[in-house]
Amino acid sequence: MEIKSLNSFVDIAKSKVKKNLVVAAAEDEHVLGAVKDAAANDIIEPIFVGNKQKIDAIAAKIQFDISKFELIEESNPATSAQIAVKQIIDGHAQILMKGLVGTADFLRAILQKDSGLRKGDLLSHIGFFEVPTYHKIIALTDAAQNIAPDFNEKVAILKNSLDMFKHLGYECPKVACLAAIEGVNPKMPSTMEAAALTQMNRRNQIAGCIIDGPLAFDNAVSKLSAEHKGIESEVAGDADLLFAPNIEVANVLYKSFTYFANATVAAIILGASVPVVLTSRSDSDKSKLMSIALAACY
Numbered sequence: 001m002e003i004k005s006l007n008s009f010v011d012i013a014k015s016k017v018k019k020n021l022v023v024a025a026a027e028d029e030h031v032l033g034a035v036k037d038a039a040a041n042d043i044i045e046p047i048f049v050g051n052k053q054k055i056d057a058i059a060a061k062i063q064f065d066i067s068k069f070e071l072i073e074e075s076n077p078a079t080s081a082q083i084a085v086k087q088i089i090d091g092h093a094q095i096l097m098k099g100l101v102g103t104a105d106f107l108r109a110i111l112q113k114d115s116g117l118r119k120g121d122l123l124s125h126i127g128f129f130e131v132p133t134y135h136k137i138i139a140l141t142d143a144a145q146n147i148a149p150d151f152n153e154k155v156a157i158l159k160n161s162l163d164m165f166k167h168l169g170y171e172c173p174k175v176a177c178l179a180a181i182e183g184v185n186p187k188m189p190s191t192m193e194a195a196a197l198t199q200m201n202r203r204n205q206i207a208g209c210i211i212d213g214p215l216a217f218d219n220a221v222s223k224l225s226a227e228h229k230g231i232e233s234e235v236a237g238d239a240d241l242l243f244a245p246n247i248e249v250a251n252v253l254y255k256s257f258t259y260f261a262n263a264t265v266a267a268i269i270l271g272a273s274v275p276v277v278l279t280s281r282s283d284s285d286k287s288k289l290m291s292i293a294l295a296a297c298y
Helices: 007-015 029-040 052-061 077-089 103-111 151-167 189-202 217-221 223-228 247-259 285-297
Strands: 019-024 044-050 070-073 095-098 124-130 138-141 174-178 210-215 241-243 264-270
Touching (some): 007 285, 019 029, 019 077, 029 044, 029 285, 077 103, 124 247, 151 189, 217 241, 247 264
Antiparallel strands (some): 124 264
16 A cells, blocks of 8 residues: 555545544644644544633634534643643543643653553654655654664564555555664664664564665665665565654654655654644644645544
C-alpha cells in the first residue's frame, strides 16, 4: 500500500468509528481553529477543558459554534491536562490534544505512573510529509521527543512507528535507517546500530516491515543515487519511513522538508495508550487538520 496525499488521512479516519478528542487548556486560538476544521470534516467530536470565558471568546472570534460540545471548566492549565487525561482513562475520549499548557505539565499528566496514559516504555514523535518532489507520503521519526536514543530506545521508537503504519493500512512499510554513509564504520555508532536493526528485521526480531541501513539520505529517497553507488535494496529510493539516528538529524530534516521542500506535515506523539496531538503555531492550517486526522486513524 502507498498513500500519495495527506488528504487520505481524512478518508481513512472517516472509515473508522468517529473518536472523541479532548483538548487540555483549550483557550488557544490556533488549537480551536484546528479542532473547528476537524469537526467540520466530521472526523472527531471535541471535548474542551479549560477557561470557559476565554474559550467562548475565541470560539466567537473564529465563528466556531461550540454550544453542542462538552466544556469542562478549569482555569489552571496543569490541572486541565490532568482532567483531560482522566477523560481518556474514563473512556470519554480516544485522542488527547495539547492546548495552552506547558509541554512539561502536559507530558507530566500523560506519564504519571498511577493516573497517566503510559502504555510502553517510551513516547516518540512521528511526522508524515507530503513532499512535492517525492512519489508518495514519507514519514520521519523522531524529530521532537527523544534526544539521543540508545539502541533499545531506537527499537521502541521503531515499533511505535510501525504500529502507526499498521493503523493506516500498510502491510509492510519500508524503513530506511539513516546515517552519513551507507557502509558500516565502527567510528560511527549510527551505522553500527542501523546495521543491527536491519539484521534484527531479517531474523524477524522486528517484523511487519522491511528495514535497510545504514543508508545515506540520498540513497533512501533516490533509486538513481543508490544505483550509482551499487546499492541493491528494496528500500532505497522507495522508503516509507526515515529512521533518524538522533533528534538533530531528524529535526533538521523535518524543517528542511517544510521550509525548503514546501512539504505539508501531519505529526503526533505515539507510545501512550492513545495518540497525542501537539500542533505548533507555525504549522499551516492543513498541517493542523491532518495531524488530528492522523490521530483519528489510530
